[in-house]
Each structure stands twice: as C-alpha cells, then as structure tokens.
Amino acid sequence: MAMGNATPLGDGSGPLPDPATSATAVVDARGAVTGWSAGAQRLLGYPYEDAVGRPAARLLGWDADAMGDPSAALDGWSGTTLLRHQDGHHMEAELRAYASLDHQGNAQWLLVATPSQKPHLHQEPPPYNGEATTEEAFAQCHLPLMIYDADLRALRASDGAAVELGLTEEQLRGRRVTEVLPPHVCNTVEEGMRRVFETGEPERFHVHGRPRHGTHERHWTVTASPLRNPAGQVRHVQLIALDVTDQQRARERLLLLNDVSTQVGSTLDVARTAQEMADVAVGRLADFISVDLLDSLVRGVEPRPSGGGSVALRRAAQQSVLPGVPESVSRPGEVDHYPESSPPARCLVTGRSSLHRTLDEAIASWQVADPERAAKVRAWGMHSIMVIPLCARGITLGVAVLVRHQREEPFDEDDLLLAEEIAARAAVAVDNARRFTRERTTALALQQSLLPQRLGAQAAVEAAYRYLPARSRAGLGGDWFDVIPLSGARVALAVGDVVGHGLHASATMGRLRTAVRTLADVDLPPEELLVHLDDLVTHLREEERTATDTATDPELDLVTDLIATCLYLVYDPVSRRCTAAGAGHPPPAVVMPDRTAEFIDLPVGPPLGVGGLPFEAVEWEVLPGSLLVLYTDGLVEGPEHDLGRGMALLRESLERPADSLEATCDDLLHTLLPAQSSDDVALLIARTRALDTGQVATWDLAPDPSAVAGARDEVSRLLAGWGLDEVAFTAELVVSELVTNAIRYGGPPVQLRLIRDTVLICEVSDGSSTAPHMRRARTFDEGGRGLLLVAQFAERWGTRHRAGGKSIWAEIGIRN
Template sequence: MRDATPIGGAPGVPPDPPDSATAVVDARGVVTGWSVGAERLLGYPRHEALGSPAGHLIASGEGSGDGLAALSESGTTAVLRHRDGRPVEVRVRAYPSVDHEGRAQRLLVVTPPEQPSPALVTADEAFAQCRLPLMVYDPALRAVRASAGAVRELGLREERMCGRRVTDILPAHLCHRVEDGMARVLVTGEPEQFHVRGSARPDAPERVWSVTVAPIVTPAGQIRHAEVSALDVTEQYLARERLALLNDISARVGSTLDVMRTAQEMADVTVERLADFVTIDLLDSLFRGVEPKPSATGMVPLRRAGQRSVLPGAPEALIQPGDVDDYPESAPPVRCMATGRSSLHGAQDESIRDWQRADPDRAGVVSRLGIHSIMVVPLRARGITLGVAVLVRHRREDPFTHDDLLLAEEIAARTAVAVDNARRYTLERGTALALQRSLLPSRPAAQQAVEVAHRYRPARTRAGLGGDWFDVIPLSGARVALVVGDVVGHGLRASATMGRLRTAVRTLADVELPADELLTHLDDLVTLLAAEEDGTADHEPDPEVPTSLIATCLYVVYDPVSRRCTAASAGHPPPAVVRPEGAAEFVDVPPGPPLGVGGLPFETAEWELPPDSLLALYTDGLVQDTAHDLGSGLEQLLQCLGHAGSRPLETVCDELIRTLLPASPQDDVALLLARTRMLDADRVATWDLPSDPALVADARARVLARLEAWGLREAAFVAELVVSELVTNAIRYGQPPIRLRLIRGTTLICEVSDGSGTAPHLRRARTYDEGGRGLLLIAQLARRWGTRHHAGGKTIWAEIELTERDR
C-alpha cells in the first residue's frame, strides 16, 4: 500500500484500530492501495483490487462510485460486496490525503459496525441473587447482608436477619462454632474452614455443611467485616463416612476366629456411625461349628451373638449375648432368614405392627424408646444364611435411607464371611481337639506310687493344635512311669504323630525297658515314621509347616519302695522337684537329642526322693511364650512351685496355668504334677532264698505266714500257687542269687528275681508233657504277670487281685 499522510493528522499515526481494513482511492475513484485487512474482509486479493474502480466494491442499490463523495471522517454505514457476492455491512471513514506527488486522494478505513454495550450488573444485585448461602457480619457479629441462598436455607427474609447475631439465627448446635470462628477471623485475619452437621432450621433435614469464614478488608488492609459461606457437602461427607465405616469393618471385624467375638465387633463398629442399636443373631448350630440347616418349623431359634446400643446398659435388648431368642413366624427377621433378602421398615409399617402384636415385649420397647426406623439384613456367606442383623434408630431423627440399607448389606456380607470363617475354624478345631483328646488319657491310670494332677491347654492360634502329650503308666513292682512329650509343629499331623508316639511309649514301657533304652527305640520309631512320610508325600509341602518329624520326650520312673527316680530326656526341658522341706529346683537330667535327630545315645539320671516330694513335668509352652522368654519362664515356674507346700495338686495346677500362661497361648501346654508316696516297710516282705528245691515249701510257708499277718487269707491260695511256681522255676532254670518279694498295695505283687537273663515263655503243654503248665497256671490265676530285666538278671512278677475289703 502506498504511503498516505492524512490532512491535518500526524504522519504515520492511524486514526482507527490497527486491525481495520484500509484502502486508498485516487481522485478518479480508482483503488491505488489495498491492505491485508481489506483482503481479509472482502476477499479480493491485492492484484485484483488495485486499479479497479472503487464503485465496484459497493453493493447494488447502495450507490455508485459518485457515492464515495458522501463519505466523511465521522463515518458512514455502507454495504460492500464481498468477492463471493454476499453483502458486508461496514462502517467507512474517509480521510483526505495526498500521495508522494501531491495529488489528492482519500484513505478509506473500514470497520464492522459498533455493537451496543450490555448493561453492567451491580455487585449488590450479584450478591442478592447468589444461590450459595452467603452472609456478611460486622465486627459486633451482627448480620449485615444475606444472599438469596441464605434466605432459602434459613427460611428468613434478609430484613429479619440483618442486625441479628448468629445465635439468633442458627440452631444452638450450629451457631456457637460459627460465631467462634468469626471472632477468631476478625482478630487474626486468617480464613477458617470447618464442617458442621445439623439442620439449618427446625423443619429441614439434617445436612453437612462446609463452612468458610473469611475476612473482608479495606484497600488499606483494615478488617471491616466477616464473610460466612456454606456449601452443602452432605452427599460427599456421607460417602466418605460410608467408605470409612466399610474400611473399619474390614480392619476390625474378624480379628479373631471366634463366632461371638466377630459378631460383637460388627455391632461395636456400626453403632453410632449408622444405627442407634444393633443386634446380631446367629443360628445356634454355628456356635458348635455345624453346617446350618433350614428350620422345619415356623419358629426360628437364634442365639444372640452380639449387640450394642448408644444408651448405657442397652435398654432396647430383651436378651443378653449367648441367650436364645425365638422369633415369631410373622417377624421380619424370620422372613429375612427364609428369603435371604434385607428389608427397610418404618415403625408404622404393617409388618412391624404385626411383629409387635405377636411380641408384646418388643412392642413395649419400641413405644418406650420411640424406635422409628428399622433395617433387617441377612448375614449370608457361600449362599447360606447364617443369621440376621437388626439395626434401629430412635435417637437420630432422620430415618434410614436406601443408601443406608445398601451400606448395611455390605457390612453384613463382610461380617458373614468372617463369621463363616470362624465357624469353619471352630468345626476344624473341634475335630482336631476331639482327636487329640481321644489320644490323651481321659484320667490317669490307677496306681499307688504317686498322687497326680494334670492340665492340658490347646493353643489358641490359627496354626491349630499341637502335639503335646502326657501319660501315667503303672509298671510292675508298684512303680510308675511319668511321661511328657511334644511333637514339633501344629495341626492334625502333629496330633496324629503324638498319638502314635504315646502308644509306642506305653508298649515299650509294658516290656519293662529302662528309660534310656526306651527313648532309643522311640527315636528309631520317629526316624522310621519320617521316612514313611517322605516316601508317601504326593503334594507340595506347606512352607509354614515343618517338613521334618521332630519330637521331645521326658521319661521318669518312680519306685515307691526304694524311693528312687530314674529319668531320661530326649531334648525335653528338665523336671522340677520340690522336696518337703526344701526349695524347688530342676533335676540335672542329661539332655539327649530330640527324637528323630539320632546320632547320640541317651543317658539316665537317678536320685532319691523322700515321701511327699513334688515332681513337675511340663512342655515348653508353659515356660516360653510371647509374654516371657524361656529363662524367665523357668524362674517363674520354680517360684510358683516353691509355694506349693502341701496344697492340693489341683490348686497348684490352676495357679501355674494362671500365672504362666497368657489368655491366648501360642503353643499347646501339657503339665503333669506328681506327689510321691512311699510304701511302708510293713507292706513289703523280702526273702533271699538258696538255690535248693527242697526249700520251696519253706518259701510257701513264709508267704502264708506274712499273708496271715496282713489279713489276706482269701488271697493265700492263689499266692501259694504263684510263689511255688515262680520259686521252683528260678531254682531250676535260673541262677543265684534268688530273691522273693511280696508287696501289698491295691493288689498283691509277688516277685521272684534271679541272676539269669533268660526270660520264660508262656506255652501250651501237650497232653502227656510233664511240665510247661506253670506259667499258664499263673496267667490264669493272676491279674497280670511279666518279666523285667535289670543289671543283675531278671525279675518275674505277678499281680494277684485283692478284694475291696483287703485293699
């Protein structure tokens, strides 16, 4: 475009906005200049526009080239023709100028027509029409302005609110927090934000508001007023509250594998946050771990597993946890159990009124406490309805909503899974416990050597029961074997192994093996069992279950005649001894390797015990737990035993369990206490016999005389036959020295010892045999008989039954 200087204007300064379309027209009306803006506005490129008459740019009917003379600096509205033929309404200003040669020309400036400016909205109008609850308070905490949203929510006109304090406008439970916030903001100048919950007016529902209190300052920075705005965040708040409740349900419900505790945890978490009173009733069979079955009658017996109320003492409850409640057939809980569907009720619903008519006691509670909203929700797991939860409201005025019902269903579903896990654990643990109890002695065998008391406490962990065991085994010669053992690990495998080992110990004890030899044979058995398990394993091992078969065992034999104890240990904690006039101490029994390890021999320890001494055998679960380590546990054991004195053994057992065990032991515990007895000298008779068959009659005479002195005339015939046979065999087949001993206890024990290690065998004599009938005769007449070996030879013994009067 050519340079143009407007007449009377400053050179180079455009009189209009720089983005206007401009053109230069000479005195003949020919276009001599064409800007990019003109090309953009009318579509004519520069090479087409230059040299063409300007009149061609004017739409028909709007004038011609002579019409350009009417254009002026003030601006004229014109209709130009676009290159594509459409009209373009513009405003044209014409400025006279000259070109570089001094010839007259005009500068045309074309702009779109000016649009009328919209009317401005005042700040007062914007505030008055604000839909958000917004109020302004002066330094005296009196209302100055109120928005339309505040008028709507508070139900008061702005004129009535102005000049009044918050305490005169808002309910009492909301006003104090808002007013305290304004007082702080007017002092500090720092805005505050907090949540309040309640109704803005008596007839409005309860809501949650996010309240912001901010200062209004002058340009000089002086705090003049306080602005209070409120945003209804009820839905967001309730959604977060529901998520938090579900999170707590997942974290806190099912913390233990106990049905009652699991149900009570649901009630504890739900009350106050969702309901005012909650009850959880479960089918009675769940508490025994039995699979629930539908009821054949209309009445459904449910056991109260948990309940919680916002009121002290739970006045809404008619029964206590653990009691059984029979719901009538018309009650919503019964329909809930039958259909597996939840329901939402008001106090005036027909179903609730039918329930009240059938159950007057509950009707009285509903009327007295003003219960107005009820939810009945089933507890279902694996497609089985396990119980029902009833949630009610009476203190909170707002009723349950459909969203509350969905939340309660989710809570009940999660609780039901935990309850079912607890039920299944109860069933499995009951089965394992029944197995273990069947493998343990129900009561110690009768014997006269010691007075015994025992305790067995299974572990309260998810790992299951362990393999601890104890036993009291009567031996020949009025002796007794005290056994305590522990199979490493938990579960049915440990319990089954324990039963096999206990049976093996009784079998080996019955053949009168010494303590060290018995443990050697038991070690071989454990090694064999481990090899069998390795050979039959057809599945991947559980990393949490020990794969090796290891056990510990302590075997103690006490003889009430000699008052001596013999013990051997296979990796087991040592026995504790309390003598009548001494402190408690541990016996130094050589600790052999645990059973199943092998490689080292077992050794025995012998010591003498006076009568009324106390022996304590136990497993490591008694002295080692999370509450204390092994060293402190052993020390506490000695302290408790030191105060045992002559107290009953049952009392001592209870005190040890109460002192040393936590509420939920992590390992099984077996405890066996034995107070020693001594057979008086007048109850034992011993004779050394020469190896002469002619003196058998003399031995019979001595026995008869002693039985006469003991007043055992009825046992004399059998005793004479048994002594005659045993002494004859010892003289004929044994070696000196020969010794005859009678022991009077609950039975009459006849023992004949000799220096030979050859044991007799029972056999059936043929018709014409002259011998071989002696042991058969003894087996028929005696209660039991047997042979035991010792370092000096062997002893053949027989027990003769005594009458009740002679014992």
C-alpha cells in the same frame, strides 16, 4: 480534547451524588487525581493504583492546554463531555465538579461522571457494562452467598442463601448469623469472619446442623473471603457455603466400613465378634442394634435355618445409644422365638434384607404377634427398621435388626446398602470364629481322648495333674503326660511335648503316648525307652515327608519338621529310688518333705527325632513324702519371662506350703501363667510313698529243683501272716511254676520276692537274660504248661530285664 459545553454551578450547591452508583474522582489544586472510586474504574477501566497521582486532564482525555488552570476550569463545572476509556475508545458522559477542601485546607474538586443516555454523533459504541450483569448474577446465584459488614451484619444475600435459610433477602439484611443459624454453627462462622477481618486472609471451615426447623441436618464447607476497597482495606466479608452433605455421608460410610474391617473380628470368639459389629455401627448408623444367631450355631451344629414355623435365635450381641440398652426384650445368651411371618424369620429363610417403617403391614403384624416387643416400639418411638441377614460362604448364620428412634431421619436405600455391607463383613468374621471354635473343640476333644482319662491304680505315688490348652489363636499343642503302673509296684511318670499346634500335633502326641505305654510295658530302662521313641519319631517324620511329596491336593498342609521332647521317670517304692532320662525336656523338680526344692541335674539329651545321639539316665534316692514335679516348657517359658526366670519362679512357688497336690497345681498355674498363654501346658506332680519292710519278703533259692517245695512252704507261711489265706493256693501254684522255670531254664542266682501292694506281686529273678514265652502244649508233652497256668491264675504277668539277668513277675488280685 475540548471539555465541551458547560453550565457553571456557582458554589456547587445542590444534592451530592451517590458515590455507590456514580463514577467519582477527586482532583487537587494542581490538577492531579487524589481519589478514584470503583465506579470510575468500571467506567474508564483504569485501576486505582494507575489513576491516583496522574494528571486529571490526561486521565480523562481532556486537552491540557484547553483546561489551563484547574481552579478556573473545574470550579462549578457541569455539563456533557467526552471521556476516553483505557482501551482508547471515547464515551459521552455527564460530568459535574463539586468544590471542597482537603484535610489541610487546600482546594480540591469532586468529579462525578454519569454515562450519557443520549446518542452522540461522534460517540463510539459503549463498552460492555458488566455491573448490571454482576448484580443479576449475585442475586440469582443458587449457592448460599452473603456479604457481611464489620459489625457482622448481613448486607446482601443471594437467592440460594434465601432458599437455604428460609428467609428473604430483606429479612436477612441487618441480621447477624446468631439470629439465623443454630448456636454451634453461629460461633464457628462468626469466629471465622472475625479472623478474616483481622488477618485479611480467607478461611475455610466445615459446619453442620439444621439450617431451619423441620429440615434434615446438613453439612457445608464455608469459605469466608475478604472484600477490600480500592485502598486495600477489608470493609466486608463474603461468605459462600457449599453443601457437602452427600460427600460427608459418603466419607462417613467409608470410615464406618473401614472401622468394621479393622475392629470386627479381632478375636475368634463368636459372641465377641457379634458384639464388635454392634458396637461399631450403633450411633453412627442406627440407634439400637441386635444381633441374633441361630441356636444351632452356638451349640456347634452346622447352622441350618428351618423352612417353616417360628425360628429360635439366640441373642449374641446388642447395643444402644441409650445406657443399659432399654429397647431390648432379650439379654445376650437368651433364646428368642420369632414368629414365622416376622421380618427376621422371613429374612433367615430368603436371605434377603428389608427396610420398614413401623407403620408397615409387616411390622404391624409382628407387633400383634409379639406384644412385649410392640410395647418397646411404642415406648421408645421406634420409627424405622432394617432387617439384615448374616450370610457367609452360602450359609445364613443369623440376622441383625437395626432401629432408629433418636434420629428423626428414617433409613433410606443407601443406609440399607451400607448395613448389608457391614453385615457381610461381620458375617465372615463370625463364620471364621465359628469354624475356629468348631475346629478347636474337635482338636480339644481329640486331645482329651488321647490324654489319660483317669490315673492308673497304683500305690507308689499320689498324683495330681493339669492340662491347659493354649489360650491364643495358635490352637492346641502336643503336650501330654501319663502315669503308668509298672511291675514290682513301681510307677513311671512321663511328660512330653510335640512341637507345633493343631490337630496334627494332637494326633502325633497320641501316637507317642501310646508308644511310651507300649515300651513301658516291656519294662525298658528310661534311656533305652527314649532310644526306641527317638527311632519312632524319625520314622514318623520320614512317612510325613513321603506323604507330602506324593500329595496331589495343593491344600494339603503337612508339617514334616517333626520334633518332640520327653521326660521319662521310674520310681521304685521298695528301693525308694528314681531313675530318669530326658530328650530335650526341662529337668524334673524334687521337693523334699521340708519343702526344699531343687532341680535334678539331668544330662541334656537331644530332642526326639534328631537321631544318632545317645540318652543318659540318672538315679537318685527319694525320701518318702517328697514331690516329683514334671512339666512342659509352656509352664516356665513365655512372653512375660524367659526360661531361667520361669524355673526360678517355679522353684520359689514349690517351696511355699500348700494344703494338697491340687492346691499346689493351682498355685503354680496362677503364679507362672499369663492370662493369654501362647502355648499349652502339661503339669504332673506326684508325692512318693514307700512300701514298709513288712510288705516285702525276699528269699535266695538254690538252683536245685528241691528248692521249689521249700519256696512253697515259705510263701504259705508268709501269706498266713499277712491274712491272705484266700490266695494262698494260687500264689503257691504261681511261685512253684516260676521258680521251676527259673531253675530249669535260667541260671543262678535265683531269688524269690513277694510284695504286698494293691495286688500280691510274685517275682522270681535269675541270672539268665533269655526271656520265656508261652507255647501251646500238645497232648503228650510233659512241659509247656507252666506259663500258661501262670497266665490263667494271675491278673498280669511279664518279664523285666535287668543288669545281670531277668525277673519274671505275676500279679494276683487280693481283696483289700
């Protein structure tokens, strides 16, 4: 194609074109293209890598033969010519050639082409020119879009950036980010742009802050992308900021709700649960939070808000972004009375939350009625308030008040919905804690009522005890203990443990303790008593299994695997001997007067409820002043040590001197128990006493009725020596009837024993195992009145079976 008409320019004088607005190319002396601008690419469609190195004539659509020598053809060229686009169509353009030298001193020409504005008869329709459209799109982009040079100064800014930053594009040009945005935002953005210039890789980062004074804090996702020249070098950086404030707030709300679910309700304590709610939400939703619960709830009464008048609320928890919570007018645990017209009082009555500004009429009237709270509002600049009810399972438990005074943004409806969700979840946790506390209090009251309220009067031992319920969510267990006075000045010590926790274990414990007392009153030996107790547990388990099989309530949960342990020990202060038997229970410990401690080698018996296996008892002599230590496994076995280590610690602790039995109990609990025991503990310590020989008198009687008179005389003389003349007549009558009964209905040998203890004990033993019983004598009967007289004159009486016979005893009260 011909090059068209041209007017030589001679030396190429005149002003040089603006490369930014024209299509330019550089051609060397051989006619090859060595430079190709972005404008040339837009005009003819050839990319840089396809244009450089190719003959200019072929690229521009010229006839190579007509062009001839490039030096002659291009030198001083200026005129109109037809250029060929990459897609094949032709366009008319004004073309100028400017002669110059390259860096080696060789000739080259700068070609500048400008599309012709005049129509050409043979010119095809020009292609779509997107340059102007692109410029318009950039300028009118509603997103913040900016271009920065290598000095990190703004070159261009979209309308969206101008609106967001509150400056025009002219005001932004030449300014750095540090001159426009807050410092913490500036550093992040500029460091990101520098990395883009260094690496040539785009980066994305998150920034937040106030774009200008008087606006709310915003969140943006900023993308920094490199802008390269045709040679691939990074000359500029493009910043695009996407406002993600709504998404960020939604994410923060989800995180807050997740934290509420995981952190609120970690313990079954009402006050702690309320404090956890305040701790999680303060600083993230509100600047100050108070949680008040109905005072009746704290006292264990079913919460019922009053229908009118002021409302008494107890401060359960509070938290603030300021140290010491200076905004509060109450401290945790104090009761505050809210006026009837105040938002918290109305919230409790209606169960609906409310959103207020401090200028609202409701808040203003509240401040009038409560000057102290009004002073706090003014002092700390409180401007936005939310009042949220704590409702769970249809019961209003209290109210939470959320306040903002540090943040400038007031609460909005989304914040209200979020606070309601937080309060709903926290209220369920509070209600769970309330129910647990109520159930635990009920179970503890039941268990305390089933345990000894005071130790029975007896002189055989001095006793001290401790019962500690489990301090974990497992609840109360079935540990128990008892001190039971027996006939003959003896005493029985018992401890037991029902496997399991809760009300069921406590109720079963009470039944077992009652059974032990009943069996002890019959004066059964320890091994026989455990046999009867084992039968009882077996029957109880069968009853529970039957109840479970016939239960129609699916919510009914009965534990049918009933297992219990027990240790039963009898101490006789006259003979100074102990007899003990155990059913799956840890052995007792004995501490000698010299503080040497040892565990009794007790035969290991099966737990109660296993059935079919015998129990064995052991007997040993005890020195006066020794300690008998009975305990449950919760004392020696736990998460911090196993049973063997626990018993070793128990022995070491018992060998340490202590001022009293009470101090010994405290020392054992402090040494062996962790802060949060998962099992309850029963501990019983008894210091043995011995009756002096002067307090016991024994006579062997002939199996002849004439021996009765002699027995009365011996008793009379002994009581005179003891200074018990006031009970001599009663004692003679009781001894006469018991001895007569033994001689007439029993068998030899017959023995009489008197023991002076807190009461006067009269015992008559014989070789018969037949136990007497009272019967009502008719008018003309000669017998049948002896035991009736004994029962009338004695405080207690009974029969004790022993090897080779029985003993009938009676206790007569004396004045000490």
